[in-house]
Amino acid sequence: QVQLQESGPGLVTPSQTLSLTCTVSGDSISGGAYYWSWIRQHPGKGLEWIGYIYYSGSTYYNPSLKSRVTISVDTSKNQFSLRLSSVTAADTAVYYCARVVVGATQYFDYWGQGTLVTVSS
Amino acid sequence: SYVVTQPPSVSVAPGQTARITCVGNNIGSTSVHWYQQKPGQAPVLVVYDDSDRPSGIPERFSGSNSGNTATLTISRVEAGDEADYYCQVWDSTTDLLFGGGTKLTVL
Numbered sequence: 001q002v003q004l005q006e007s008g009p010g011l012v013t014p015s016q017t018l019s020l021t022c023t024v025s026g027d028s029i030s031g032g033a034y035y036w037s038w039i040r041q042h043p044g045k046g047l048e049w050i051g052y053i054y055y056s057g058s059t060y061y062n063p064s065l066k067s068r069v070t071i072s073v074d075t076s077k078n079q080f081s082l083r084l085s086s087v088t089a090a091d092t093a094v095y096y097c098a099r100v101v102v103g104a105t106q107y108f109d110y111w112g113q114g115t116l117v118t119v120s121s
Numbered sequence: 122s123y124v125v126t127q128p129p130s131v132s133v134a135p136g137q138t139a140r141i142t143c144v145g146n147n148i149g150s151t152s153v154h155w156y157q158q159k160p161g162q163a164p165v166l167v168v169y170d171d172s173d174r175p176s177g178i179p180e181r182f183s184g185s186n187s188g189n190t191a192t193l194t195i196s197r198v199e200a201g202d203e204a205d206y207y208c209q210v211w212d213s214t215t216d217l218l219f220g221g222g223t224k225l226t227v228l
Binding site for chain 2 (some may be wrong): 053
């Protein structure tokens, strides 16, 4: 059973960098069969894809966030991470990590439970 | 940029059929995926590649996609189906994109 678990600070100060880690169990990131992604959901709103990474380190980001986002991978720990710089209150959201099935299309088959990050001083 | 539009809400009585649409320009030319999200929970994939169901998803959930409209159909709706539903698309021109979500209310 594939499981993903987000971890990181629940409170971030404006202008600072948000950092989250997703730990994967039940699958190996280095297996190379999937991509690994971050998605967020503003309170009471819809889903917004942030970006994803392949085990090799190749990344692809949502153009609207690209200038502030870095996703990295640590295959030795079976983890991948999100860094979002220069945060504002508009970055307050529940952040999910998810596994991405890729091929002719792309979709998310397993999700973490999500973690709420609040940006406030 | 590409946009996919869902109705904000759909209401249906128990036992009836709910249809949730996802409208986009020529959406029938790409694959559409659907997620169910209950309050306080992570989204769950219920339909992928227009009409396929992941293991464990009831046959009551089905999908179709043609022209400018993709549709998630939930037959014999139950109280437990009450949730937000999101469509999602991807291709090389649209990037990865979610619809705005539809709140399904079971009357």
